[in-house]
Each structure stands twice: as C-alpha cells, then as structure tokens.
Amino acid sequence: MxxxxxxxxxxxxxxxxxxxxxxxxxxxxxxxxxxxxxxxxxxxxxxxxxxxxxxxxxxxxxxxxxxxxxxxxxxxxxxxxxxxxxxxxxxxxxxxxxxxxxxxxxxxxxxxxxxxxxxxxxxxxxxxxxxxxxxxxxxxxxxxxxxxxxxxxxxxxxxxxxxxxxxxxxxxxxxxxxxxxxxxxxxxxxxxxxxxxxxxxxxxxxxxxxxxxxxxxxxxxxICERIVYQASYTGAAPAAEGNRHPLLCPFGLFRTRDGHVSIACATDAFWVELACAIGREDLAHAPAFATNAARVAHQEQVIDAIEAFTRVRSKREIGLILGGKVPFGPVYTATEIFADEHYAVRxxxxxxxxxxxxxxxxxxxxxxxxxxxxxxxxxxxxxxxxxxxxxxxxxxxxxxxxxxxxxxxxxx
Incomplete structure (x- = not known):
C-alpha cells in the first residue's frame, strides 16, 4: 500500500x-x-x-x-x-x-x-x-x-x-x-x-x-496517584476536600467579586510573596504560618486571610497584583478563554x-x-x-x- x-x-x-x-x-x-x-x-x-x-x-x-x-x-x-x-x-x-x-x-x-x-x-x-x-x-x-x-x-x-x-x-x-x-x-x-x-x-x-x-x-x-500512597502510608482512605488540598496550603480556589481565582503556594517562599502582596506581612513569617505544615494546621485562618483580600476585588484586579509573583490563575469561562491572547499566540x-x-x-x-x-x-x-x-x-x-x-x- x-x-x-x-x-x-x-x-x-x-x-x-x-x-x-x-x-x-x-x-x-x-x-x-x-x-x-x-x-x-x-x-x-x-x-x-x-x-x-x-x-x-x-x-x-x-x-x-x-x-x-x-x-x-x-x-x-x-x-x-x-x-x-x-x-x-x-x-x-x-x-x-x-x-x-x-x-x-x-x-x-x-x-x-x-x-x-x-x-x-x-x-x-x-x-x-x-x-x-x-x-x-x-x-x-x-x-x-x-x-x-x-x-x-x-x-x-x-x-x-x-x-x-x-x-x-x-x-x-x-x-x-x-x-x-x-x-x-x-x-x-x-x-x-x-x-x-x-x-x-x-x-x-x-x-x-x-x-x-x-x-x-x-x-x-x-493519575490519582496520591490516593494510593496516602492510603498506604496512613492507613486512611482519602476523601473529597472541596477546593482545598489535603497536604498543601494555600492551594485551591478563592472567591472574588466576579468569580473565583486559583492560588497555589506549594513553597514557603511563595507564601511570603503572597502574604506581602495581600498586605498581610504579619503572617509572612509568623510561626503559625511560616511552614506548609503549620499552614495546613491553620488552614481556616489562611483561607480567611486570603479571601478577605480576594472577595472585594475582581479576577482582573487580583491578576494585576499577584500575576508573576505566585502561582495564580483566574477560573475562566469559555468566553474568557476565547478572549485571552495566550490561546491565540499558542x-x-x-x-x-x-x-x-x-x-x-x-x-x-x-x-x-x-x-x-x-x-x-x-x-x-x-x-x-x-x-x-x-x-x-x-x-x-x-x-x-x-x-x-x-x-x-x-x-x-
């Protein structure tokens, strides 16, 4: 042929x-x-x-x-x-x-x-x-x-x-x-x-x-690899955590004035950048928040602090502040994807x-x-x-x- x-x-x-x-x-x-x-x-x-x-x-x-x-x-x-x-x-x-x-x-x-x-x-x-x-x-x-x-x-x-x-x-x-x-x-x-x-x-x-x-x-x-090692290492079966992560904090979705944004600080250095960017320098190095393990233990306070900042701002406003500093992305609709230059140039x-x-x-x-x-x-x-x-x-x-x-x- x-x-x-x-x-x-x-x-x-x-x-x-x-x-x-x-x-x-x-x-x-x-x-x-x-x-x-x-x-x-x-x-x-x-x-x-x-x-x-x-x-x-x-x-x-x-x-x-x-x-x-x-x-x-x-x-x-x-x-x-x-x-x-x-x-x-x-x-x-x-x-x-x-x-x-x-x-x-x-x-x-x-x-x-x-x-x-x-x-x-x-x-x-x-x-x-x-x-x-x-x-x-x-x-x-x-x-x-x-x-x-x-x-x-x-x-x-x-x-x-x-x-x-x-x-x-x-x-x-x-x-x-x-x-x-x-x-x-x-x-x-x-x-x-x-x-x-x-x-x-x-x-x-x-x-x-x-x-x-x-x-x-x-x-x-x-693809769901963590459920295997979590169950194997801890003996407990992982379950749904909503828009949070069981092992990292902050790592998930946060409400904004016009939708949601994702913020993922998997390292302590990124946490310092985020805390300073949202005007919470007091949390940047505080012992209760200085390490990922500490933030996971106090995740409600971490999430409340971040959402106090995001809830009163639009996705675009937050992007101008956080974009390029910490892992960040707005939750897009298809309309927003079609309008974003990234998808055109790529x-x-x-x-x-x-x-x-x-x-x-x-x-x-x-x-x-x-x-x-x-x-x-x-x-x-x-x-x-x-x-x-x-x-x-x-x-x-x-x-x-x-x-x-x-x-x-x-x-x-």
Missing amino acids: QRDGQQHLKTGALSGLLVIDFTQMLAGPFCTQILADHGADVIKVEALTGDGTRITGPFCADDNLRAFGGYFQSVNRNKRSLAVDLKTEGGREILRRLIDESDVVVENFRAGVMERLGLSYEVLRETNPRLIYAAVRGFGDPRSGASPYAQWPAYDVVSQAMGGMMGITGPDRHTPTKVGPGVGDTIPALMLCIGILAAVHRARDTGEGQFVDVAMTDAVLA EMLVEVEQPGSAIPVKIAGVPIKLSESPGTVRHRAPMLGEHTEEILTAAGYSPHQIAKFRDFGTIL
Whole structure:
C-alpha cells in the first residue's frame, strides 16, 4: 500500500506511520487524533452507518447537512475515513490487506469482538510481525490481566468512579463529584498514545511488534496517584476536600467579586510573596504560618486571610497584583478563554471548515509543540467514507474491484 495518500500528511514527527483506527466515541479517537496531529496517516475505519458520535451535537445553526457535529469534529481531525462493512468477508479482506502494510492498529471494542471478526492480534501478527496492536477498554484486555469486569461496558463516568477520581472530588466527603471534561476517556487516550509510541520505537529497533493494553480505570487510578500512597502510608482512605488540598496550603480556589481565582503556594517562599502582596506581612513569617505544615494546621485562618483580600476585588484586579509573583490563575469561562491572547499566540483555538455550514468553527489546537517537526491541524474531520476510494486505490484495488465492493454493499 502506498503510504501517506494525501500530500498534506507528509509532515510531522510521525510522518510515514500508518495507523488503522477502529475506534469510536472519545477515548480511542482522542488517542489516534494525537498521532494524526503529528503526521501519522490515520485511516478511520467506520461502519457504513458511521461512528455513533457523528450524530451528536452541537451543530451550527445553518448546518442542514449534519454530516457530523462538534463532538466528532473535535476528535477526528487530520484523519481519513474508510466506510466498510466488517460483517462481510470482502470487508474483512480489505482490512487484512491494509493491516498487513500498517504499523499500528487501534481499537476500543469490548474484549472478544476483534477475535470474532477474525482480526485478533494473534491472527494479524502472523502476516505482519512488526504490527503494534493497541486497545483501550474500560477494564483492560485479558491478555495482560483478566479483570472480573472485563465484559462490562464503560464510559468516562465509570472510569472516573472506579478509578478513584470521583471519590476525592467534590465539596465534601459525602458528595463525590464528576470532573467536568471527559478525563475518564482522555487520560486513558494519552496513556495509550504513550504506549503506542514506546512500542513503535522498539519495533523500529527489533522489527517486532507487540500488544499495547490500557484499561480506562487503571489510567485514572494512575493519575490519582496520591490516593494510593496516602492510603498506604496512613492507613486512611482519602476523601473529597472541596477546593482545598489535603497536604498543601494555600492551594485551591478563592472567591472574588466576579468569580473565583486559583492560588497555589506549594513553597514557603511563595507564601511570603503572597502574604506581602495581600498586605498581610504579619503572617509572612509568623510561626503559625511560616511552614506548609503549620499552614495546613491553620488552614481556616489562611483561607480567611486570603479571601478577605480576594472577595472585594475582581479576577482582573487580583491578576494585576499577584500575576508573576505566585502561582495564580483566574477560573475562566469559555468566553474568557476565547478572549485571552495566550490561546491565540499558542494556536490553541484553530478554525476548521464545517461541512454544511458557511461559517468556520473553532476546535482546540495541538498542545504538544515540537520546534523542528510541529504538529498541526491540517484538515477538518472527514465525511463518512470520504477517502474510501483513495485508500483502496492506494492498496492496489482496481476501479472495477472497488465498484464491485460498492455494488455488494461492502463499502460506502
């Protein structure tokens, strides 16, 4: 198969890496989008009905086409779409041919689905021993540890709950709270991406592929690392602390006249800077506040002193006083993010075409900045089956064969 079927893919640190992407929803697509952002040729394999998130909004007001909404657009840019029916032998033949020439396969089906399709890692490695096969599931793949929950379906809220994140998030220990963004999906996606790149590095040295397995619950637990060592060292299970930190003070959110700000003084030197900046020099070196341990013991007094300063000022006013002196940041709304020059100069709000709409839309940019081979947002998310013919032609299928596949309902 000819790689990099699109000229715009021939850039980025991962240029030349061919990825067959069977993923859907959020965790898998977020992982493969990172690879695509950095130049990998990611072929998104979709059923003839498309990824289920294509019908999830929001949609632009003038979009009568509704090929996909904001959800799909935000995690499938820079990919090519191949629409194929994997329940047909012809569809599976197409995928086996593509995978034989690929570097990576990524999927997030329930355990056993790819085996039933005849596309298991063990089958695929027979003809492509250098293949990296990566899977992200709620409770992992039995190959690396058969969880009692292996057949349970899972989404973001499930992994947040069972991975320990909700148990330490919320206003108090009686009110576990979901974290706003889908971190139960995106954190496992990042872990899977790291695993894929590690395996690719080894394969280039040895010519040998391997299976990469990430359980969503495992990834969330790893990110919540302090609950493990706190329980191990103290014998007590950590619980939600609201907008405070159990081990550091001050470290959290403080009310302002128009919202909240975050202030994080993890060192005694930063505490001295903060105390002086808010006009409380008397607290800067007082024994009851001079060390972090002392401040944790007297955290109510610390918080009261800081909020006496912040409550009567706006976020902007506080920023002018504290910005650059101590770790500080206002709690932003999306409107404030769109207005902040930081996100403009860092190219973190990127315009892309929205099929069916006359107005471009903005999606989050590429956060990993490489000086010599930067990742970029090159192309909007694909239409369903937009690149099917292009991909099959590059794989060596003739126009007649492609037409027959289409007539038989194997491809879109």
